[in-house]
Amino acid sequence: MSMRVYGFWRSLASFRVRVALKIKGIHFVEIPIDILRGEQFEHGYAEVNAERVVPTLVHEDRSIFQSLAIMEYLDDIQPAPQLIPRDARERAYARSLALVAVADAHPLITPRVCNHLAKAFGADAQAIESWRMHWTLEGLATYERLLTRRSPAPFALGEEPCVADICIAGQIIAAQFFKIDLAEFPYVGQLAERCFALPAFATSHPHEQPGYKAKPG
Numbered sequence: 039m040s041m042r043v044y045g046f047w048r049s050l051a052s053f054r055v056r057v058a059l060k061i062k063g064i065h066f067v068e069i070p071i072d073i074l075r076g077e078q079f080e081h082g083y084a085e086v087n088a089e090r091v092v093p094t095l096v097h098e099d100r101s102i103f104q105s106l107a108i109m110e111y112l113d114d115i116q117p118a119p120q121l122i123p124r125d126a127r128e129r130a131y132a133r134s135l136a137l138v139a140v141a142d143a144h145p146l147i148t149p150r151v152c153n154h155l156a157k158a159f160g161a162d163a164q165a166i167e168s169w170r171m172h173w174t175l176e177g178l179a180t181y182e183r184l185l186t187r188r189s190p191a192p193f194a195l196g197e198e199p200c201v202a203d204i205c206i207a208g209q210i211i212a213a214q215f216f217k218i219d220l221a222e223f224p225y226v227g228q229l230a231e232r233c234f235a236l237p238a239f240a241t242s243h244p245h246e247q248p249g250y251k252a253k254p255g
């Protein structure tokens with residue numbers, strides 16, 4: 039099985055899909071779409087992804103978008119190793135944790151939101167940095183409260199990493215981008231260490247991508 043992913047080195051949503059594919063051992067080729075240069079609006083990319091965002095997974099000529107939908111699709115077509123628990127309550131909990139990042143914390147720091155803040159409301163670089171930091175901290179604080187309540191080990195729901203861990207790991211990368219000290223979030227910090235000790239997470243990190251390595255400066 040081989041797949042194509044339209045992604046971007048810095049994209050947290052692309053990171054999530056990369057990790058899921060690697061955990062499952064599915065071969066894929068990543069096609070870079072530079073969202074900082076606006077390539078999501080060019081070259082007919084809207085034909086691939088009507089929302090004009092990354093990632094998009096292409097499998098057997100079908101385009102699938104939204105990172106959580108992509109991860110669920112991968113779990114449906116190749117159930118092992120499992121990314122979403124079978125038990126209904128655990129399944130709901132895994133999705134809830136995932137959605138804290140996918141639906142709430144992460145969308146607020148995307149380029150389109152920050153560009154709109156600048157264009158429509160005159161937010162300068164400092165205001166935008168503070169906005170992005172605020173929503174990233176909110177997400178991390180929510181995760182810390184959740185992880186504290188359940189004290190899981192070694193991963194968010196137990197023995198193996200699942201969609202929840204993948205999504206939390208994405209927010210940990212956001213924390214690294216904004217130089218947020220994880221000492222304030224000890225459970226999140228421990229989870230970060232466990233996740234990034236795994237090759238699927240470590241090799242999916244934005245700084246391990248060819249686009250980052252080729253970046254001038």
Ligand SMILES: N[C@@H](CCC(=O)N[C@@H](CS)C(=O)NCC(=O)O)C(=O)O
Binds near residue numbers: 073093106151
């Ligand atoms: N909820 C979507 C988020 C997709 C998304 O916003 N992707 C960002 C990169 S992480 C993007 O392409 N942004 C382009 C833009 O903001 O213009 C998912 O999880 O796939």
